[in-house]
Amino acid sequence: LSETGLFIAADHLLPTNRTVNVRFAFRPGGEPITVTSRVAWTNVGSERQRYFHGMGLQFLQMQPAARDALRGFLAGAFAEFDGRGPVS
Numbered sequence: 522l523s524e525t526g527l528f529i530a531a532d533h534l535l536p537t538n539r540t541v542n543v544r545f546a547f548r549p550g551g552e553p554i555t556v557t558s559r560v561a562w563t564n565v566g567s568e569r570q571r572y573f574h575g576m577g578l579q580f581l582q583m584q585p586a587a588r589d590a591l592r593g594f595l596a597g598a599f600a601e602f603d604g605r606g607p608v609s
Contacts, residue, residue: 554587
């Protein structure tokens with residue numbers, strides 16, 4: 522997950538350049554956001570490959586409140602990763 526897109530592990534892949542609406546929440550029980558995305562790339566993988574089957578989605582359109590929620594979530598995640606603790 523980043524400000525520009527996300528990876529979804531999936532067995533059934535959509536064609537590259539397909540536009541899809543994706544709905545997800547940052548926390549269990551949290552308010553979901555809906556984002557218009559484009560399938561930027563797919564990975565069919567194999568048993569010998571270390572990468573998951575799935576799709577890279579590029580965010581195309583997002584409501585400003587959803588973008589703010591995404592940025593807040595990522596800032597908190599990076600702060601925890603850096604050992605600075607959660608961001609208020």
